[in-house]
Amino acid sequence: MGYIGEPGPAANGDYYLTQYALVPLIVERSTEHPFVIGNFPHSTPPMPDNLRLIRNFGHGVLLFAAKDSN
């Protein structure tokens, strides 16, 4: 799976925790995947051009899909 989150090194912990929680999935910090986790606990999530929102889980956690995937 892909991952998109808040910028800056302070947000690395959010990414690491996401990977930890989602084992056995591999979560790569990239949007070049059919499915992408969004994690924005402290800010308004952006809407990346190449992704469409599938579900908003609240608390800044979202699931995106690549626009070119079915």
Next chain:
Amino acid sequence: MALALAALLCFVSGFALASLGWSRASTSATLLLRVSLAVGYGIAIFSLTFFLWRIAGITHLKLADGVIAALLLVLWLWSRKKAVSPLDSISSADAGYPAWFRRTITVSFVVALAAALYSAVMRCLAHPHGDGWDAFSIWNLHARFLALKGPEWRDVFTPAIPWSHPDYPLLTPAAIAHFWSYLGRDAAYVPTAIGFAFTFATAGLLYATLSTLRGRVAAMLGGLALLATPSVIEQGTSQYADVPLSFFILATITLLCLHAEAYSDNNSRLLVSAGAAAGFAAWTKNEGLLFLGAVLAARILFFWSPKSEAPTEHIPRTLRNLWRASVPLALGALPLVLVIVIFKHWVAGPGDLFGAPGTIFRKLLEPARYWAVIQWYAKSFLRFGHWLWIPGTILLPGLYFATKRGRRERSSGFQVSRLALLVTLAGYFAIYLITPYDIYWHLRFSLGRLFLQLWPSAIFLFFLSMPEPVVPSK
């Protein structure tokens, strides 16, 4: 029930391995020593076997673990008949201290132990998933992949998540995964319990070995020095691998000193056990690999050093004696080295330290990097323990120089151990010089923990070298 079975098999395997070098004669101190060793050895065996079962595709864990435990038990029972007895007069030092001093030290030690236990329990409850990023981004992450990913467990070593350090050895992750496999779920209390066990097994090992070699007062002073180091409890309960590594470094050094002092260099099984402990250190963290090399090098260097021979240890420097002094140590580490070679070559991802060999030589020629590391070494030397008032690293050298005139003769075990620690410290220095990361960032976030890895061993060697108290005449 499953957890109790796992804990039993783990402890029995560890106790049998830890007891291989010991005779039937046992004191409460040597029993505590073996129990403390058994905790670490058992967890290490559980880790190794889980990794090997994964490689071999073995799924009947209980049967395989039962066979290993039974084999080790049989080996131990067979070896008891041929075990060498220790020297009779190991320590009579306690009689030299006045009664009020012994009582004060006993009360202080009990208070420090109770405070450490309380603090550790509270921290475990407050941080069930560990305290700090490395717990969930490296060690427990690897454990979750090993336990939950099924046949595709090698996915954790993918280059897609290089920040998880896919080259780090698996002692703690594989042991955690092994217990989780028995439970059938990834209970957070397993890594918590393993961290707790290593922390207090380290204290137990330090106490028991000093008690055996120098008496209870020295043992309690050593225990006090360790338990009164706040970062020992902090790191021990943070679910990092630094305290487990410090345990195996201490185990190696205590066994080397016991071999030299309690058995007068006449129990090669203790050397094999010391080698195994050094091998377990290498299976815990990459710094352990450095320590393993340092121990083997120190053993050989010491043997050929013209000033090395203690007056009581007249061992001629022949190749045969070098073989006797070094081969059992290397043999003990050999199985672990083979497993590490398998892991590094066929399983692990690439490491980060030696990724750009072209820049290493250039970095070695920059004086500013040496100065930066020296400054941080000096700073961390005083701070790594998170002491409230007086750093333990000031207190112990102060005591050392205050008692300088009465110091005792140092055994070969002491001298080899001291040399191994110094070589390891120098190795850490060299790694910082060539680090691919920002040197200040790397020093800031790791040097304190590296010092902590060696701290229990430094305390042990310090109290081993303390002078005998003068027995008052009656």
